Amino acid sequence: MTAPLLEPPGGRPLRIGSRTSLLATVQARHVAELIHEYAPGVATEIVPIRVSADVWDGDLSRIGGKGAFSKEIDRALVAGEIDVAVHCMKDVPGDVPLAEGTAFGAYLERGDVHDVVVTRDGTPLADLPPGSVVGTGSVRRRAQLGMYRPDLRTERIRGNVDSRLARLNEDGSGYAALILARVGLDRIGETAQPQEVLPLEFHQADEGVVSMVPAVGAGVIGVQARQRDLAVMSLLGGLNHDQTARHILAERSMLHELRGHCNSPIAGYATTTADGAMSLHGMVFNRDGSELVRFHCSGSPDDPAALGSEVAAELLRLGARRLIDATGG
Numbered sequence: 001m002t003a004p005l006l007e008p009p010g011g012r013p014l015r016i017g018s019r020t021s022l023l024a025t026v027q028a029r030h031v032a033e034l035i036h037e038y039a040p041g042v043a044t045e046i047v048p049i050r051v052s053a054d055v056w057d058g059d060l061s062r063i064g065g066k067g068a069f070s071k072e073i074d075r076a077l078v079a080g081e082i083d084v085a086v087h088c089m090k091d092v093p094g095d096v097p098l099a100e101g102t103a104f105g106a107y108l109e110r111g112d113v114h115d116v117v118v119t120r121d122g123t124p125l126a127d128l129p130p131g132s133v134v135g136t137g138s139v140r141r142r143a144q145l146g147m148y149r150p151d152l153r154t155e156r157i158r159g160n161v162d163s164r165l166a167r168l169n170e171d172g173s174g175y176a177a178l179i180l181a182r183v184g185l186d187r188i189g190e191t192a193q194p195q196e197v198l199p200l201e202f203h204q205a206d207e208g209v210v211s212m213v214p215a216v217g218a219g220v221i222g223v224q225a226r227q228r229d230l231a232v233m234s235l236l237g238g239l240n241h242d243q244t245a246r247h248i249l250a251e252r253s254m255l256h257e258l259r260g261h262c263n264s265p266i267a268g269y270a271t272t273t274a275d276g277a278m279s280l281h282g283m284v285f286n287r288d289g290s291e292l293v294r295f296h297c298s299g300s301p302d303d304p305a306a307l308g309s310e311v312a313a314e315l316l317r318l319g320a321r322r323l324i325d326a327t328g329g
């Protein structure tokens with residue numbers, strides 16, 4: 001690989017904006033390492049940004065939903081206080097445009113997309129007693145868990161991955177288990193806590209098999225920059241993973257056309273099949289998973305947005321709008 005010539009204004013290091021959580025910090029460091037590998041002459045600096053949503057413990061929808069995590073970072077990027085911002089694509093809202101003048105210059109190769117059930121002592125999900133409390137604030141996880149184990153209770157648990165684990169392990173916490181992304185646990189080096197990996201397949205609830213179709217953008221880190229910073233955009237282009245970028249485009253065009261609000265009851269997962277086609281699964285649920293619509297189709301990898309639109313249109317025809325609107329913000 002040949003790195004582009006990069007001359008940050010004033011000859012200062014490239015400033016990478018990151019939320020302050022452990023997961024965000026690890027991800028920002030990873031991006032810095034990739035930049036150093038690709039362009040050894042480029043110095044970087046990680047700029048921690050405290051985000052009100054990380055501090056606020058209450059209902060996310062009251063401070064702007066998922067977008068609450070990105071708006072302070074967006075502001076720093078637009079104001080020129082940082083040069084790039086690192087995001088989990090799963091947390092980037094699908095129903096609002098990106099901050100003006102910014103774009104994702106790189107999607108890193110997708111990591112693991114499985115969700116896991118985390119317990120204190122390794123009790124399998126199937127053996128959790130009826131009425132056990134499972135910590136998750138995600139309507140997607142709640143609905144898919146509810147299809148399989150309607151007898152369990154789910155409760156919202158917010159905070160960083162590491163603080164959620166600490167809550168689970170507190171005596172008398174009341175949580176029997178959490179549902180978390182495996183990739184997040186891997187990235188922070190969490191290996192001690194027992195994990196049960198949930199399969200991704202689309203199963204019928206009446207088959208008695210749990211499945212957990214991923215969120216749009218799961219396992220993908222996106223790197224955002226100002227569009228007019230051509231040298232930065234060109235550098236990021238060198239880090240971009242083409243197949244992941246196509247998958248993200250398909251998933252996010254579906255999300256956009258469903259007009260999914262923050263924390264929508266939506267799952268979406270694009271893959272490339274053995275013959276090179278692109279495949280997209282979409283699902284929309286009601287709150288407890290007792291109702292759902294789903295659709296799957298394949299298309300050309302050269303037009304991921306068209307595939308996303310096609311799946312969204314079919315989901316809407318099947319009644320997705322009513323399910324999304326009924327779930328509220």
Ligand SMILES: NCc1[nH]cc(CCC(=O)O)c1CC(=O)O
Pocket residue numbers: 088089090091161179180181182183184217218219220221
């Ligand atoms: N909403 C929090 C969040 N956003 C991204 C990840 C994990 C990393 C990823 O999927 O890229 C997590 C933690 C979790 O869901 O357990």
